[in-house]
Amino acid sequence: MGLIMLILIGVVPTAYALNRTPSAGDVASFVQNSEAASRVVEAKAAGYDVLGDPRPAVTNYVTSREINEGTYPSLAVLIRDIANQVQTYGAIAKIPAAQVGNTRNDMYLASEAIRLLQKDKENDLSKPEVAVLGAYKKSLDNATKFIPNWVKVSVALALGLGTMIGWKRIVITVGERIGKQHLTSGQGGAAEIVAMGTIAAADSFGLPVSTTHVLSSGVAGTMAANGSGVQVVTLRSIGLAWILTLPCAIALSAFLFFVFRHAF
Numbered sequence: 001m002g003l004i005m006l007i008l009i010g011v012v013p014t015a016y017a018l019n020r021t022p023s024a025g026d027v028a029s030f031v032q033n034s035e036a037a038s039r040v041v042e043a044k045a046a047g048y049d050v051l052g053d054p055r056p057a058v059t060n061y062v063t064s065r066e067i068n069e070g071t072y073p074s075l076a077v078l079i080r081d082i083a084n085q086v087q088t089y090g091a092i093a094k095i096p097a098a099q100v101g102n103t104r105n106d107m108y109l110a111s112e113a114i115r116l117l118q119k120d121k122e123n124d125l126s127k128p129e130v131a132v133l134g135a136y137k138k139s140l141d142n143a144t145k146f147i148p149n150w151v152k153v154s155v156a157l158a159l160g161l162g163t164m165i166g167w168k169r170i171v172i173t174v175g176e177r178i179g180k181q182h183l184t185s186g187q188g189g190a191a192e193i194v195a196m197g198t199i200a201a202a203d204s205f206g207l208p209v210s211t212t213h214v215l216s217s218g219v220a221g222t223m224a225a226n227g228s229g230v231q232v233v234t235l236r237s238i239g240l241a242w243i244l245t246l247p248c249a250i251a252l253s254a255f256l257f258f259v260f261r262h263a264f
Contacts, residue, residue, distance in 0.1 A: 001147050001155050008151075013097075017104045019146040020093035027091050030139045034083035037114075037136035038076050040129045045072035054078045055109065062112050067122055075113055079136070082106050092143055104144055111140040177234045178216060179223030187226060191218035213242060 008016040022030075057074035061067065085103050089095050095103055114137045117123045118130050125133070163170075175183040183191075195215040202209040216238055223230050 001151055004151050004155065005147060014100055016148075017100045017144075018092050018095065018107075019143050021146075022092060022142070026142070027086065030092075030143070031083055031087060033132075033136040033139045034079055034086075036132045038079045038083070040125075040132050041072050041076040041079060044124065045076050054081070055106070058109055058113050062109065062116060065116055065120070067117075067120065071113075075110065075117075078106060078110050078113075082110060082140075107140045107144050111137050111144070114140075173234070174216065174219055177231055178219045180229035180231055181223070183219060183222075184226075187219070187222035187228075190222050191215060194218040194221070213238075 005016065054074035054077040057070040058078055061071045061075075082103070085095065085099070085106070086092060092103075114133045117125065118133060118137075175188075179187075192215070195211065195218045198214050198218075199209060199211055201207075220230050220235060222228075
C-alpha cells in the first residue's frame with residue numbers, strides 16, 4: 001500500500017498528496033489543534049523572533065536533532081503558516097493544485113520536528129504540552145499519511161489472489177526446503193510466535209525488517225533446536241538474496257534514474 005501511494009503521489013499529486021476527504025469538523029479540529037500547538041511552542045520561544053523563512057531552521061533541527069535558539073520560534077511560525085494555508089482556502093480539499101506540494105512538505109516537516117521534540121530529553125516540555133503537540137501531529141498525519149479505501153481493497157484482493165495462486169511454492173519452500181525434515185505444527189507455531197514478537201519489536205522501534213526473512217529465520221531456528229537439521233543450499237540462497245537485494249536495488253534505481261533523466 002505504501003508503494004502504491006508513493007506512485008499515486010508522484011503521478012497524481014494534486015489528488016493524493018493530501019487527504020482531501022476530511023469533513024468540515026475535521027478541518028475545524030485541525031485549526032484548533034494548530035492554535036493549541038502554536039501556543040505551546042511560542043511559550044518556549046519567548047524572547048526570540050524569526051526573520052524570513054522558518055523552514056531552514058526547522059529542517060536543521062530535524063537533520064541535526066539539536067535544539068538551538070531558532071528551533072522553537074521557527075517551528076511556531078511554521079505551525080501558524082500551515083494553519084493559515086488551510087484557513088485561507090477553507091478546507092484541505094480546496095488548496096490549489098500548485099500549492100499542494102508545498103503544503104504537504106510543510107506538514108511533513110512540522111510533523112517530523114514535533115516527533116523528535118516529543119522524544120528529545122532537552123525539550124523542557126511537560127506531559128500536557130507533549131499531549132497537545134501529539135494531538136497536532138496526529139492532525140498533520142491524518143492529512144498526509146492516509147490510504148484511500150480503494151487502495152486497501154485492491155491490495156487485499158491482490159494479496160488474496162496471489163496467495164491462492166502461489167501458495168504451494170511458498171508452503172513447500174518454508175515447510176520442506178529450509179529443514180531436512182518437514183515442518184511440524186509445533187515448530188510452525190514457535191516460528192510464528194517468534195516472528196510476531198520480532199516484527200512487533202521492530203515496529204515499535206521503527207526498524208526496517210522483512211516479515212519473510214524473519215519467518216524464514218524462525219523456521220530455521222526451530223529446525224536447528226529440534227535437531228532436524230537445515231538445508232544449507234536453501235539457507236545460502238536466502239542469505240544471498242538478503243545481501244544482494246540492497247546493492248542490486250541501488251544499482252537498478254541509479255541506472256533507471258540516469259536513463260530517464262537523459263531520455264526526458
